[in-house]
Amino acid sequence: MQTSFSSIQLADPHVAESEKILRKCVHCGFCTATCPTYVTLGNELDSPRGRIYLIKDMLENGRPADKEIVTHIDRCLSCLACMTTCPSGVNYMHLVDHARAHIQETYKRPLLDRLTRAMLAFVLPYPNRFRAALKLAGFGRPFIGLFEKLPALRPVAAMLKLAPSAIPPASPTAKPATHAGKGTRRGRVAILTGCAQSVLDPAINEATISLLTRLGVEVVVPQGEGCCGALVHHMGREHQALASARQNVDAWMRAIEQGGLDAIIITASGCGTTIKDYGFMLRLDPAYAEKAARVSALAKDITEYLAALDLPEPARRPGTVVAYHSACSMQHGQKITRQPKELLAKAGFVVREPREGHLCCGSAGTYNILQPEISAKLRDRKVKNIEATGASVVATGNIGCITQIASAAKLPVVHTIKLLDWAYGGPKPEGVSDSGLIAAE
Ligand code: SF4
Ligand code: SF4
Numbered sequence: 307m308q309t310s311f312s313s314i315q316l317a318d319p320h321v322a323e324s325e326k327i328l329r330k331c332v333h334c335g336f337c338t339a340t341c342p343t344y345v346t347l348g349n350e351l352d353s354p355r356g357r358i359y360l361i362k363d364m365l366e367n368g369r370p371a372d373k374e375i376v377t378h379i380d381r382c383l384s385c386l387a388c389m390t391t392c393p394s395g396v397n398y399m400h401l402v403d404h405a406r407a408h409i410q411e412t413y414k415r416p417l418l419d420r421l422t423r424a425m426l427a428f429v430l431p432y433p434n435r436f437r438a439a440l441k442l443a444g445f446g447r448p449f450i451g452l453f454e455k456l457p458a459l460r461p462v463a464a465m466l467k468l469a470p471s472a473i474p475p476a477s478p479t480a481k482p483a484t485h486a487g488k489g490t491r492r493g494r495v496a497i498l499t500g501c502a503q504s505v506l507d508p509a510i511n512e513a514t515i516s517l518l519t520r521l522g523v524e525v526v527v528p529q530g531e532g533c534c535g536a537l538v539h540h541m542g543r544e545h546q547a548l549a550s551a552r553q554n555v556d557a558w559m560r561a562i563e564q565g566g567l568d569a570i571i572i573t574a575s576g577c578g579t580t581i582k583d584y585g586f587m588l589r590l591d592p593a594y595a596e597k598a599a600r601v602s603a604l605a606k607d608i609t610e611y612l613a614a615l616d617l618p619e620p621a622r623r624p625g626t627v628v629a630y631h632s633a634c635s636m637q638h639g640q641k642i643t644r645q646p647k648e649l650l651a652k653a654g655f656v657v658r659e660p661r662e663g664h665l666c667c668g669s670a671g672t673y674n675i676l677q678p679e680i681s682a683k684l685r686d687r688k689v690k691n692i693e694a695t696g697a698s699v700v701a702t703g704n705i706g707c708i709t710q711i712a713s714a715a716k717l718p719v720v721h722t723i724k725l726l727d728w729a730y731g732g733p734k735p736e737g738v739s740d741s742g743l744i745a746a747e
Contacts, residue, residue, distance in 0.1 A: 307331045307358075311366055319590055320404050321365060327401045328362050330394045331355070337388035337398075342666045343381050346683055351378045354388035354398055361405045370412035371405075379405050381680060383673050384540055385666035386579075386638035399639075400586065403539065410542030418458040423541055426672050431501045431533030431550065437476070440505065443469035464678035468709055470506065477508030482529040485519050492522035492615065493568040496561045498554075498581070501533035503574050503705040509735075510573050510705070513727035514608055518571070520731065521615060526567070530557035534572075536580035539587075540671045548591075551584050555597050558604070569606040573723060575704040576671060579639030581605040607636065608723050609703060613645035621731035623654025624740045628725065629697035630657050631688070631711065633704035634666045646703060646722050653729035655701075660691040669710035681710070689714045699738050701725050 309328050316322045337354040338344045344353035351360065351374075360375045371379075379402065388398050415423070429435045446453075446466045453463035479485075480499045487493075495518065503510060515525045535550030558570055572578040580587075585599035628650055636642050647657050668674055668684030689711060692700055700711060700719040712719040718737035728734050 307333060307362070309362065309366060315366075315368065320407075324361070324365055324401055324404050327397050328358065330396045331358055331392075332394050334393065336393060337391045337396075340387040340391045340664050342383060342385060342387065342668075342684055343680060345665065346680055347381070352381050354392075354396075357382055357405075358396070358398070358401065361401055364405070364408065371409040372413070375405075376409055376413055376415070379409060381677060383634070383666045383668070383670040383684075385634035385670060387634065387664050387666065390638045390641075390664070399583075406540065406542035407544045408542075410544070416458070422461045422676070426675065427538050427541060427543055427546060430537050430672070431535075431546075433476075433480070433501055433505050436502060436505050437473060440469050440473050444471070447471075460678050461675045464675045464681070468674060468713060470709075473505065474508055477504070477512055479512050479515050479527065480504045480508060481527065483527050485515050485525040485527075487519050487522040487524045489522045491524065494524040494526065494565060495569045495571045495611070496526045496528050496531075496558055496567050497571045498534065498573070498577060499527055499531055500574055500577060500705075501537075506705055506709060507721070510721045510723060513721070513724045513732055513735075514571065514573050516732055517612075517723065517727040517730055521617070523615075525571070526561050526565075528557040528561040530560070532557075534577040534580045536576050537671050539580060547580075548587060551580075551587055551598065552591075552594055554581070555584060555588070555594055555601050558601050559597050562600075562604075567604055569611050570601065570604045571608050571611055572605060573608050573703070573721065574706075575607055575633045575636035575640060575642070576706055578605060578607045579635040582640060607640060607642055607645075607703065609646040609649055610640075610642055612649055612726065617649070617652065617730070620653045620729040622729060622740075624725075624729055625654060625656065626699055626725075626738065626740055627656045627658060627695075627697045628699050628701045629660055629692045629695040629717075630722075631660065631667065631692060631700055631702040631707060631719075632663055633702055633707045634670070636703050637664070646701070649726055650701060650722065653726050655725060655729070658695040658697050660688070660695050662687070662691050667707050667710050669704070669706035671706060674706075674710055685710055685714050693717070699725070 350356040429439045450463045453459040535547035539547035582605045585602035588594040588598035650657050667688040668681035674681040701722045720735045724735040
């Protein structure tokens with residue numbers, strides 16, 4: 307694609323980076339076929355190619371964002387299916403991240419939208435605030451119907467619908483500690499405790515620590531970790547996202563200095579995509595660029611790490627039929643496609659893949675709150691495809707997808723690591739049956 311940025315514009319490193327990305331796009335439109343919003347809405351401006359044109363026009367003309375571009379960029383899930391499809395290697399992720407930061411800086415949203423976004427950015431990344439908000443959600447639940455009738459309050463209704471009625475108690479594993487590996491030492495890793503996941507399902511990291519230590523891996527929960535910054539990054543709040551990134555880089559660098567790390571284990575693929583991008587996000591900060599690149603290189607999804615460990619034979623072979631849902635941040639953001647399915651199969655599960663596996667479930671960070679209508683359409687399509695597999699449980703590696711799919715599916719939705727932990731001697735995840743369907747087939 308030809309561009310016509312001035313040399314003054316190109317002196318801004320963010321613009322220079324976006325210009326390089328724009329020049330790679332050859333307008334072929336292959337990406338439209340796999341874009342969930344184009345597939346759902348059928349509007350070129352809600353396709354990757356359409357959005358790329360809108361972003362180019364805004365940046366090239368040095369214009370503040372307007373209502374049209376905000377509408378179409380807000381509808382983008384940042385699922386990155388377009389990056390998997392693109393034959394030209396267009397880095398849509400960095401382009402849309404730049405566009406979102408530009409929107410945040412130059413566009414004044416309607417008051418309720420601003421308040422909703424400010425509240426999400428204030429609450430979600432902080433486990434104590436999020437836990438308190440979930441407790442308060444019970445008072446708002448009777449008013450969901452009313453909120454749904456008022457378009458400006460639909461995000462509040464969506465939030466209340468997603469909030470679980472029971473919140474598990476905080477896990478002791480979320481506290482800074484070192485969990486010693488058992489038997490022959492096979493490594494030393496740090497684990498990201500995370501924000502929303504540690505409140506919604508602390509058993510995910512408990513299963514991870516339990517399995518890793520049984521396999522001989524020492525697991526460190528470093529002092530000073532926090533939210534990875536993805537939630538606010540996708541809302542264009544760059545300063546807050548970079549502050550989170552720096553805080554985590556500091557925490558993990560201390561852990562590296564205190565005993566070395568083979569990996570930084572992440573159990574939510576949405577976080578993994580962002581942490582693997584810290585090196586890029588902090589590239590212009592001389593105090594952090596090198597350290598952030600080192601952290602990004604160490605970041606591993608739990609399934610990526612386990613696949614390289616050469617696991618023993620499982621303690622039991624459950625035989626349960628599992629529909630594996632590959633989160634967008636797993637398959638498109640991190641290109642991890644093989645490992646989770648292979649680990650599940652090796653552990654004795656029967657793995658089935660739903661049709662249209664490349665399409666997003668509509669969760670996408672805060673998307674299911676901010677764009678509830680499109681999100682619900684994508685969720686229902688996803689659940690239909692999952693249920694058609696005939697599986698008795700859904701496995702996935704991202705808490706956002708778990709919450710989203712579980713809000714409509716009739717079968718249990720669990721993190722992949724809980725199934726693996728079970729097969730390798732841990733407890734059976736709640737709601738999952740060991741019906742031995744291998745023998746029944
Ligand atoms: S990130 Fe997803 S929703 Fe956004 S343009 Fe790409 S494919 Fe479409
Ligand atoms: S597939 Fe890639 S090159 Fe083709 S229009 Fe989409 S982003 Fe541009």
